[in-house]
Amino acid sequence: MINLGKLKEIKDLRKVWPHEAVDFTPWLAEEDNLTLLADAVGLEITVDETESSVGDFNVDIYATETETDRKIIIENQLEDTNHDHLGKLITYASGKSADIVIWVVKRAREEHRAAIExxxxxxxxxxxxxxxxxxxxQIGSSDIAVKFEVVEKPNDWTKEIKRNTSNSPTLQARYDYWxxxxxxxxQNSAFAKQFNKRKASTDHWMTFSVGSSACHITMSQIRKYNHALVEWYISDDKELYHKFYSNKAAIEQEMGVQLEWNELPEKKASRILTYKTVDFDNKDTWSEQFDWMMDMAIKMKKAFKKYL
Structure with a gap:
């Protein structure tokens, strides 16, 4: 006979985080915890500051969307939503020129869900x-598990239609591909175990977390040259790039491919990549293209993470 535990929800968040600024915000700003929120909203998030000043006030977390540099503000509330925090969101978004606003709460009241919509x-x-x-x-006396549930978000279809008002065939093709x-x-369990799903967009790239804020994997559609590209992208850490480069032979041997190593001395970033010539317009070959990109991403993550 199989004994199953009973899942119970802990309603009082302050049993875990007594104070928003002192306990919850520092916890959320930690990389592993922020990744939980980032995965829920479908973004790559890098923290810039906590308790970041906006006039006489402070936004809980000021961050950046990795790769795009879009600015993000995160406002935390360990209680039900209220008008005061909604007003703060608008003030902070204006003061920080934010592109993305994330309101993290205990419970969203209907009027505030409607306001965000x-x-x-x-x-x-x-x-x-x-x-x-x-x-x-929690199950019995097990460790407490946290889950972020998105109750309101941008209407992706509406946003994409707005972004495509120019009726650009290239933008539409990128979006359809992703x-x-x-x-x-x-649907591939091996890939799904390694990476979290990202939102499709009209961008030529799609990024995937590798468990480090210093680097990530990017897949790209380089339509000008018909290249499907997979790269290990290091945003700002030349020392880490040199560490990888010193293990170049072992990394390439494990992956079974020769990589292009680009330190980009004129920029902070470094790129280590491989690409395949494909026909993006031939949908009959998309599954083959996807298989190659998935395989490279899995091998890349396994090979590089040994040296993080």
Whole structure:
């Protein structure tokens, strides 16, 4: 007979985090914990500051979307949503010129869900508002598990339509490719175990976390040259790049490919990549393209993480 534990929800968040600024914000700003929130909203997030000044006030977390440099503010509330925090969100977004606003709360009241929905539908297409509830669960006396549940987010279809008002065939083709990639890749258990699903967009790239804020994996559609590209991207750490480069032979041997190593001396970033010539317009070959990109990403993560 199999004995199953009973899952219970912990309603009082302050049993875990007594104080928002002192306990919850520092906890959320830690890389592993922020990744949980980032995965829930489908973004790559790098913390810039906690308790970042906005006039006489402080935004809980000021951050950047990795790769795009779009600015993010995260406001935490270990209670039900209220008008005071909604007003702060607008003030902080304005003061920080934020592109993405994330409101993390215990419970979202209906009027505030409606307000966030209205903001997403009536603001510029480059602005995104997320309303996220914190859930805590425990089985018996096990460790407490946290889950972030998105209750309001931008209407992806509406946003994409707005972004494509120019009717650009290239933007539409990029978007269709990433939608198809997501549908295909995350039915593959080996890939899904290694990477979290990212939102399809009209960008030529899609990024995946590797468990470090210093680097990530990027897949790209370089349509000008018909190249499907997979790269290990280091945003600002030349010492780490040199560490990888000193292990170049072992990394390439494990992956079974020769990589291009680009330190980019004129920039902070470094790139280590491989690419394959493909026909993006031939949808019959998309599954083959996706298989290659997935395989390279899995091998790249395994080979490089040994030296992090």
């Amino acid at each position: 209205w903001l997403n539908n009536h603001t510029d297409e480059n602005i995104a508002f997320f309303l996220v509830e914190i859930k805590l669960y 939608v198809a990639f997501n549908d295909y890749a995350f």
